Amino acid sequence: xxxxxxxxxxxxxxxxxxxxxxxxxxxxxxxxxxxxxxxxxxxxxxxxxxxxxxxxxxxxxxxxxxxxxxxxxxxxxxxxxxxxxxxxxxxxxxxxxxxxxxxxxxxxxxxxxxxxxxxxxxxxxxxxxxxxxxxxxx
Amino acid sequence: xxxxxxxxxxxxxxxxxxxxxxxxxxxxxxxxxxxxxxxxxxxxxxxxxxxxxxxxxxxxxxxxxxxxxxxxxxxxxxxxxxxxxxxxxxxxxxxxxxxxxxxxxxxxxxxxxxxxxxxxxxxxxxxxxxxxxxxxxxxxxxxxxxxxxxxxxxxxxxxxxxxxxxxxxxxxxxxxxxxxxxxxxxxxxxxxxxxxxxxxxxxxxxxxxxxxxxxxxxxxxxxxxxxxxxxxxxxxxxxxxxxxxxxxxxxxxxxxxxxxxxxxxxxxxxxxxxxxxxxxxxxxxxxxxxxxxxxxxxxxxxxxxxxxxxxxxxxxxxxxxxxxxxxxxxxxxxxxxxxxxxxxxxxxxxxxxxxxxxxxxxxxxxxxxxxxxxxxxxxxxxxxxxxxxxxxxxxxxxxxxxxxxxxxxxxxxxxxxxxxxxxxxxxxxxxxxxxxxxxxxxxxxxxxxxxxxxxxxxxxxxxxxxxxxxxxxxxxxxxxxxxxxxxxxxxxxxxxxxxxxxxxxxx
Numbered sequence: 001x002x003x004x005x006x007x008x009x010x011x012x013x014x015x016x017x018x019x020x021x022x023x024x025x026x027x028x029x030x031x032x033x034x035x036x037x038x039x040x041x042x043x044x045x046x047x048x049x050x051x052x053x054x055x056x057x058x059x060x061x062x063x064x065x066x067x068x069x070x071x072x073x074x075x076x077x078x079x080x081x082x083x084x085x086x087x088x089x090x091x092x093x094x095x096x097x098x099x100x101x102x103x104x105x106x107x108x109x110x111x112x113x114x115x116x117x118x119x120x121x122x123x124x125x126x127x128x129x130x131x132x133x134x135x136x137x138x
Numbered sequence: 139x140x141x142x143x144x145x146x147x148x149x150x151x152x153x154x155x156x157x158x159x160x161x162x163x164x165x166x167x168x169x170x171x172x173x174x175x176x177x178x179x180x181x182x183x184x185x186x187x188x189x190x191x192x193x194x195x196x197x198x199x200x201x202x203x204x205x206x207x208x209x210x211x212x213x214x215x216x217x218x219x220x221x222x223x224x225x226x227x228x229x230x231x232x233x234x235x236x237x238x239x240x241x242x243x244x245x246x247x248x249x250x251x252x253x254x255x256x257x258x259x260x261x262x263x264x265x266x267x268x269x270x271x272x273x274x275x276x277x278x279x280x281x282x283x284x285x286x287x288x289x290x291x292x293x294x295x296x297x298x299x300x301x302x303x304x305x306x307x308x309x310x311x312x313x314x315x316x317x318x319x320x321x322x323x324x325x326x327x328x329x330x331x332x333x334x335x336x337x338x339x340x341x342x343x344x345x346x347x348x349x350x351x352x353x354x355x356x357x358x359x360x361x362x363x364x365x366x367x368x369x370x371x372x373x374x375x376x377x378x379x380x381x382x383x384x385x386x387x388x389x390x391x392x393x394x395x396x397x398x399x400x401x402x403x404x405x406x407x408x409x410x411x412x413x414x415x416x417x418x419x420x421x422x423x424x425x426x427x428x429x430x431x432x433x434x435x436x437x438x439x440x441x442x443x444x445x446x447x448x449x450x451x452x453x454x455x456x457x458x459x460x461x462x463x464x465x466x467x468x469x470x471x472x473x474x475x476x477x478x479x480x481x482x483x484x485x486x487x488x489x490x491x492x493x494x495x496x497x498x499x500x501x502x503x504x505x506x507x508x509x510x511x512x513x514x515x516x517x518x519x520x521x522x523x524x525x526x527x528x529x530x531x532x533x534x535x536x537x538x539x540x541x542x543x544x545x546x547x548x549x550x551x552x553x554x555x556x557x558x559x560x561x562x563x564x565x566x567x568x569x570x571x572x573x574x575x576x577x578x579x580x581x582x583x584x585x586x587x588x589x590x591x592x593x594x595x596x597x598x599x600x601x602x603x604x605x606x607x608x609x610x611x612x613x614x615x616x617x618x619x620x621x622x623x624x625x626x627x628x629x630x631x632x633x634x635x636x637x638x639x640x641x642x643x644x645x
Contacts, residue, residue: 032304039308046319087300097290
């Protein structure tokens with residue numbers, strides 16, 4: 001069982017890191033999810049792996065497993081779920097605002113290149129949200 | 139039990155929720171509530187500061203669950219200081235924002251309150267899983283604030299910021315798991331007792347966990363080589379939000395000071411002073427990188443961002459000496475650099491607002507409305523940030539240089555701090571002269587100079603700069619107080635007794 005859990009954590013972390021380093025937002029988000037799954041499994045395993053042991057007081061229990069990591073994992077799952085939702089929304093918004101789903105900022109190389117990027121997009125680099133978006137949300 | 143301790147968390151939490159539910163459609167109401175909350179937070183912070191000044195450490199057991207089984211809030215001099223700093227900065231930034239800027243997007247005020255709640259919680263908690271939770275609260279709020287007002291470039295920079303911090307959060311959890319797996323505790327005071335007892339076989343796990351945790355705090359504190367997210371985020375974040383974020387990097391620094399003296403300090407056996415060998419070179423490198431960045435920046439916003447990185451380098455390098463004297467110098471510099479960075483970001487926003495499409499880019503443009511006043515404010519903020527006399531940055535640098543004098547790497551400190559100061563001064567002078575001075579040579583004075591300006595933004599910037607002046611004038615008493623705070627940090631037994639002593643009292 002140790003081998004199985006360790007392999008699962010390792011494989012998910014490796015895949016997660018690979019995907020996080022990709023250039024587009026979709027694989028990055030998948031990668032982040034894999035990383036959080038690996039983290040959750042890892043946290044779960046920090047309470048030591050045990051089979052058929054209850055985490056809470058029970059009359060017929062011979063021994064107990066550590067309940068705290070399970071509580072931590074619950075918290076971590078809730079937080080990572082919320083975070084994934086946030087980043088999906090932000091990635092979508094970035095896609096609609098700029099017309100592409102690259103993670104890199106447009107033309108990070110030079111200000112001229114950035115200018116070109118904005119021209120290509122046919123939009124001005126503005127400060128406020130586009131009117132249509134504001135209206136949709138109102 | 140002393141219920142004052144929970145107020146800095148409870149107040150913004152309740153008001154933030156109230157603002158979402160009740161004051162969503164009423165700009166005036168939400169402004170009044172938000173400002174009132176910040177003023178109250180400042181008052182509560184000052185009361186707590188007064189309480190902490192007697193040198194005792196106060197503990198608040200949430201739900202009356204005794205430590206180390208329940209979560210505790212701990213108030214000592216350092217956390218009280220950070221609370222007051224947060225409230226002061228929050229009030230300054232909020233005054234700037236209610237000048238009309240807060241209407242550019244929705245839910246600015248609730249997000250702002252939740253951000254303050256996360257910050258206050260992180261400064262108060264005595265449990266490091268709870269620290270993770272408060273980190274997440276302040277991060278979630280900061281994601282919302284970061285993209286406030288929208289715009290494609292900003293949202294993109296926001297996505298990068300979120301990704302970086304989500305990876306950071308995963309690392310945080312892994313580090314917490316590693317440390318928990320060998321010590322069996324999440325309470326910082328209890329951890330300080332358990333770390334020396336960790337058997338040699340488990341030392342590798344413990345130290346890996348501790349260094350991973352340092353990495354996480356390093357990401358928050360923009361420590362080289364983990365600083366890469368900061369320039370893109372801060373330079374693309376709206377000005378007032380970047381100003382508020384000036385305290386976010388300090389959360390990382392605070393956590394390093396707290397945990398690595400308390401749990402991995404002198405008594406930690408094999409893991410003693412674990413952070414020092416990593417923190418020192420990284421801090422100095424950050425200093426060089428940041429101040430060079432000031433010189434190389436292409437916009438005022440980038441310039442301010444790199445100045446923040448540089449100041450964090452200086453702060454963390456000083457912390458890494460781990461003596462009470464260096465810590466008190468570092469804390470003085472922390473107070474100064476937070477306020478100075480916030481003022482600088484607000485001034486940059488004032489400039490960017492007035493230059494149309496050019497925003498804050500370093501390029502020649504006609505004069506703009508209130509140019510002279512803003513130039514003066516920029517001058518003051520840049521002097522403060524670069525650490526020139528007469529403002530507190532200079533005193534902070536002097537204190538740091540004095541504190542590291544007997545350290546084995548003192549030569550590096552002196553050489554790098556003095557030379558990077560020069561680079562930063564040249565960088566700021568270059569930016570300032572291009573944006574403010576040379577514009578006078580252009581014939582076309584912008585017609586917009588007739589435009590009446592909102593007063594509040596100037597009040598906010600002036601207030602932050604005035605706080606710097608107060609910090610300079612009152613440097614003697616402030617530093618004496620900070621020395622007591624540093625002494626308290628370097629006597630962890632008081633902290634441990636205060637937290638775990640309540641456990642005995644409860645039984």
